[in-house]
Amino acid sequence: xxxxxxxxxxxxxxxxxxxxxxxxxxxxxxxxxxxxxxxxxxxxxxxxxxxxxxxxxxxxxxxxxxxxxxxxxxxxxxxxxxxxxxxxxxxxxxxxxxxxxxxxxxxxxxxxxxxxxxxxxxxxxxxxxxxxxxxxxxxxxxxxxxxxxxxxxxxxxxxxxxxxxxxxxxxxxxxxxxxxxxxxxxxxxxxxxxxxxxxxxxxxxxxxxxxxxx
Amino acid sequence: xxxxxxxxxxxxxxxxxxxxxxxxxxxxxxxxxxxxxxxxxxxxxxxxxxxxxxxxxxxxxxxxxxxxxxxxxxxxxxxxxxxxxxxxxxxxxxxxxxxxxxxxxxxxxxxxxxxxxxxxxxxxxxxxxxxxxxxxxxxxxxxxxxxxxxxxxxxxxxxxxxxxxxxxxxxxxxxxxxxxxxxxxxxxxxxxxxxxxxxxxxxxxxxxxxxxxx
Numbered sequence: 001x002x003x004x005x006x007x008x009x010x011x012x013x014x015x016x017x018x019x020x021x022x023x024x025x026x027x028x029x030x031x032x033x034x035x036x037x038x039x040x041x042x043x044x045x046x047x048x049x050x051x052x053x054x055x056x057x058x059x060x061x062x063x064x065x066x067x068x069x070x071x072x073x074x075x076x077x078x079x080x081x082x083x084x085x086x087x088x089x090x091x092x093x094x095x096x097x098x099x100x101x102x103x104x105x106x107x108x109x110x111x112x113x114x115x116x117x118x119x120x121x122x123x124x125x126x127x128x129x130x131x132x133x134x135x136x137x138x139x140x141x142x143x144x145x146x147x148x149x150x151x152x153x154x155x156x157x158x159x160x161x162x163x164x165x166x167x168x169x170x171x172x173x174x175x176x177x178x179x180x181x182x183x184x185x186x187x188x189x190x191x192x193x194x195x196x197x198x199x200x201x202x203x204x205x206x207x208x209x210x211x212x213x214x
Numbered sequence: 215x216x217x218x219x220x221x222x223x224x225x226x227x228x229x230x231x232x233x234x235x236x237x238x239x240x241x242x243x244x245x246x247x248x249x250x251x252x253x254x255x256x257x258x259x260x261x262x263x264x265x266x267x268x269x270x271x272x273x274x275x276x277x278x279x280x281x282x283x284x285x286x287x288x289x290x291x292x293x294x295x296x297x298x299x300x301x302x303x304x305x306x307x308x309x310x311x312x313x314x315x316x317x318x319x320x321x322x323x324x325x326x327x328x329x330x331x332x333x334x335x336x337x338x339x340x341x342x343x344x345x346x347x348x349x350x351x352x353x354x355x356x357x358x359x360x361x362x363x364x365x366x367x368x369x370x371x372x373x374x375x376x377x378x379x380x381x382x383x384x385x386x387x388x389x390x391x392x393x394x395x396x397x398x399x400x401x402x403x404x405x406x407x408x409x410x411x412x413x414x415x416x417x418x419x420x421x422x423x424x425x426x427x428x
Contacts, residue, residue: 126408128417132424158425161418170408172417182406189403192396194340194384203342203386204375210346211372 006196007094007121008101010034010187011111014127015157017138019173023127024105026180027187033100034187035093039110040066043081046142056086074106074113079152085110100191108163123190125183126167130174220410221308221335222315224248224401225325228341229371231352233387237341238319240394241401247314248401249307253324254280257295260356270300288320288327293366299324314405322377337404339397340381344388 014020028036040056042063051057058066063082067075075084085104093099104114115122129135139145139153164170169186173179194200228234242250254270256277265271272280277296281289289298299318307313318328329336343349353359353367378384383400387393408414 128414128421132421154425158422161422161425164414164418165408167408169403169406170411170414171406182402185399185402186406188396188399189383192383192385192400194379194381197384200342200378200384204378207342207346208372208375211368211375 006100006198008187008190008196009090009104009114009118009122010101010190011104011106011114011122011124012127012183013106013108013111013124013160013163013167014173015129015135015160016153017135017142017157018127018129019138019176019179020105020127022176023171023173023180023183024103026176027103027183030184031187033098035096035099035102037085037089037093037102037104037106039104039106040072040075040084040086041081043079043083046145073117074110076107076109076113078107078109079149079156083107083110085114101187108160108166111166120195123169123186124167125169125171125186126164127171127173127179128161128164130172220314220412222401222404222410223304223318223328223332223336224315224404225318225320225328225336225338226341226397227320227322227325227338227374227377227381228387229343229349229374230367231349231356231371232341232343233352233390233393234341235319236390237385237387237394237397238317240390241317241397244398245401247312249310249313249316251299251303251307251316251318251320253318253320254286254289254298254300255295257293257297260359287331288324290321290323290327292321292323293363293370297321297324299328315401322374322380325380334409337383337400338381339383339385339400340378341385341387341393342375342378344386 012020012024028034038052038056040058040063042058042060045051045057049055060082066072071086071088072084073087073090075082090102093102104110111124115124135157136154139150171179171182226234226238238250242248252266252270254272254277256272256274259265259271263269274296280286285300285302286298287301287304289296299320304316307316318324325338329338349371350368353364385393385396
C-alpha cells in the first residue's frame with residue numbers, strides 16, 4: 001500500500017447483532033466521500049443482500065483462486081465461510097479524488113490485517129451491544145440465518161467480546177441514533193488530524209510568505 | 215499528576231489573532247462538563263477581561279512567589295509577561311465528578327509542558343488563520359493592546375506558525391461557526407476513545423457474565 005496520503009481506513013467491528021452493519025449504512029448514506037469496502041465472501045446472500053453492494057458473493061473455488069493470485073489484503077475463515085478484502089478494492093477508492101476514506105465492516109482478524117498493512121491510516125471502532133439479550137434478539141430477527149448459524153454466532157460473540165482493547169474507540173450501541181452521532185463525530189474528527197491533511201505544510205508556508213512580503 | 219482516568223486535557227494553541235480564545239468560549243458555553251483552565255498572568259487585563267474568569271491577574275512578585283512554591287505545572291514568559299497554569303487548578307477540576315475535562319488556551323511552550331506531564335490525557339489542537347491579513351485585522355481590532363504589543367504579537371506569530379507539526383489536530387479558522395463544529399467534533403470523539411472510558415472493562419465483563427448465565 002502507498003504511504004500515508006490522508007486517506008482514512010475506518011474499521012467497524014463488533015460481535016454479531018451489536019449493530020455495526022446498520023451503523024455503517026447510516027454513515028455511508030450521509031458521507032458521500034466515504035466508500036464502503038465490499039468484501040468477498042463464500043457465504044450465501046441473505047434475503048436483503050445485493051451482490052456487489054453488500055458483498056461480492058463468490059464460490060469457494062473462486063475465492064481460493066483469488067487467494068492464490070494474492071488478490072486479498074486480508075482474508076479469514078469465520079463459521080466455515082471465507083471472507084476477504086481485495087487490495088484492488090482499496091486501490092480503486094484511493095485513486096478516486098472524490099473519495100477521502102473507506103469504511104470496513106469486518107471482524108477482528110480483518111481489522112488486525114488492515115491495521116498491520118497501514119497503521120497510520122487506520123481508525124478502529126468497536127461496537128458493543130447494551131445487553132446480551134438485546135444482541136440475541138437482533139441476531140434472531142435477522143432473515144436467512146439457520147438455527148445452527150444463530151447458535152454459532154452467539155458462541156463466536158464470546159471470543160469477539162474480548163477483542164475490544166485492540167480498538168481505538170468503543171461505542172455502546174444502546175440507541176442507534178446516538179451511536180450514529182458518536183460514529184459521525186469520530187469520522188469527522190479523524191479527518192481533521194494533522195497527519196491526514198498533507199496540504200497543511202504548503203498552506204503554512206503560504207502564510208509565512210504573506211508575512212514576509214506584507 | 216494522577217494516572218489516566220479518562221480526564222481530558224484539551225489544549226488550544228494558535229498565533230495571536232487566529233481565534234483560539236473565541237473558539238474556547240464557544241466550546242465552553244455548549245459543554246458544561248468541560249472546565250476552562252484559568253491561567254495566572256502578570257499581563258494587565260484588557261477592557262473585556264474579568265479577573266478569575268479569563269485569567270488570575272497577579273503582579274510579578276506574586277507570580278515569582280508561586281513559582282518558588284512549585285505551584286505551576288507550567289509557566290513561561292511571553293512578550294515580557296509571565297503566564298502559568300497552576301497544578302491546583304487541574305486537581306480541583308479532576309476531583310469534580312461533573313467535570314470530564316479541561317480546556318487550555320495556551321501557547322506552544324505551555325502545550326509542551328502539559329503534554330510532557332500527562333501525554334495520554336492530552337489532546338492538542340492548533341488553529342490557523344485563513345490569511346495573515348485577516349490575523350492582523352483581528353489583532354488590531356482587539357481592545358487594550360498598544361501599538362508596540364501589536365507589533366510584538368505579529369512578530370511572535372512567525373515563530374508560533376512553525377509549531378503546528380507538534381499538534382494532533384489542525385483547524386483552519388476561516389469561519390468561526392465551521393471551526394467551532396470541527397472543534398466540537400474533536401472533543402466529542404476524543405471522549406469516546408477506549409482509553410478514556412475506564413468503565414468499559416467492567417461493562418464487557420458484565421456482558422460476558424450475562425452470556426454464561428443466559
